[in-house]
Amino acid sequence: MATTRLARLCLLALLAGFVAHAARAAEPATTPALQGRALIEALRSGGYVLYIRHTSTDFGENDAAMTTFDDCSKQRNLTDAGRAEARAIGAALRTLQIPIGTVLASPYCRTLETGRLVFGTATPNNGMRGGPVQPDSPERYAELRTVLSTPFKERTNKAIASHGNPFYGVAGPPYLTEGEIAVVKPEGAGRFTIVARVPVRGFPELAAAP
Numbered sequence: 001m002a003t004t005r006l007a008r009l010c011l012l013a014l015l016a017g018f019v020a021h022a023a024r025a026a027e028p029a030t031t032p033a034l035q036g037r038a039l040i041e042a043l044r045s046g047g048y049v050l051y052i053r054h055t056s057t058d059f060g061e062n063d064a065a066m067t068t069f070d071d072c073s074k075q076r077n078l079t080d081a082g083r084a085e086a087r088a089i090g091a092a093l094r095t096l097q098i099p100i101g102t103v104l105a106s107p108y109c110r111t112l113e114t115g116r117l118v119f120g121t122a123t124p125n126n127g128m129r130g131g132p133v134q135p136d137s138p139e140r141y142a143e144l145r146t147v148l149s150t151p152f153k154e155r156t157n158k159a160i161a162s163h164g165n166p167f168y169g170v171a172g173p174p175y176l177t178e179g180e181i182a183v184v185k186p187e188g189a190g191r192f193t194i195v196a197r198v199p200v201r202g203f204p205e206l207a208a209a210p
Contacts, residue, residue, distance in 0.1 A: 034195045039183065040206060042195070043098045046155040048183055049148055049192075050100070052089075053164050054114040055179040055200065056082035063108070069124070072109035082110075085179050085200050086117035092207035093118070101156035104128050104147065106163055115161030128162045130169070141169045151186040 034042055042048065057076050066074040078086070093100065105115040105122035106129035115122025126132070127143030134140070144166050147158070164175045167182060171194060176182060179200030185193040 033197070034183070036206065039196050039198075040096050040098070043096075043157055043183070046099060046157055047152065048157045048185055048195070050157055050159045051148070051167055051176075051182045051184060052114060052118060052159065052161050053167065053176040053178055053180055054078065054082070054108075054110045054161060055085040055089075055117075057110055057178065069107040069109070075109050078110050078113050082178070083113070083117060086114050088204045089179070089181075089200070090118040090120065092203035095207040096203065099156040100159050101154060103159045103161070105161040106166070108163075111161045111163065115159070118161065119159050122161055128160050128166065130166055141166055145170045145190060145192075148184050149186050149188060149190050149192045151188055 043050075056079050058079050059076065061076040063075050069075075100119050103115050103119045103122045104125040105111045107124035107126055108129070111129075112122050112124060125143075128147075130140045131143055144160070144162075147160065148170065152158070164177075168175050171182070176197070177199065181196075181198040181202070182194055183196040183198065185195050187193055
């Protein structure tokens, strides 16, 4: 009886260890942040994913009445200030000569507009906001995690324009603020490293620096 109970306790301990290991493997790796010229030079070499949360929006609006992604009148949209922020970020990336290739965006109007104003183009992709599964399902952001974690060899960078919740869902706290960019290094096997978090005025300030 005691032997059986001990065996069960050992099995439970092994299972707990396995679950903890799996949870750690799913977490994004962290590393000291790249800043300033080091960040610019790294991005010029390519291989990173720039995840931007849409720029400033009007919180007096909401998405409660929306029935289609194409109808912007029933969604929370960028303000004029948000559009100016997006244009300034885009101009800074061009001044800094940071190459951008594929650009994916959540299909909401505010994220598509952000992507197009910053990067010049954006392809709507529902997986960047979360797949069609239950909100608490670990598979909800599986497609986003795949894009963030899959290395690529081109000497360019990928970009994603989306929301705060999806990135929080795969990377954890803190939330990205509106217009903030997370610079991600894909590591493969579902893992990625956040090498920098650049606030909305970060790239414009880098472009204006001597």
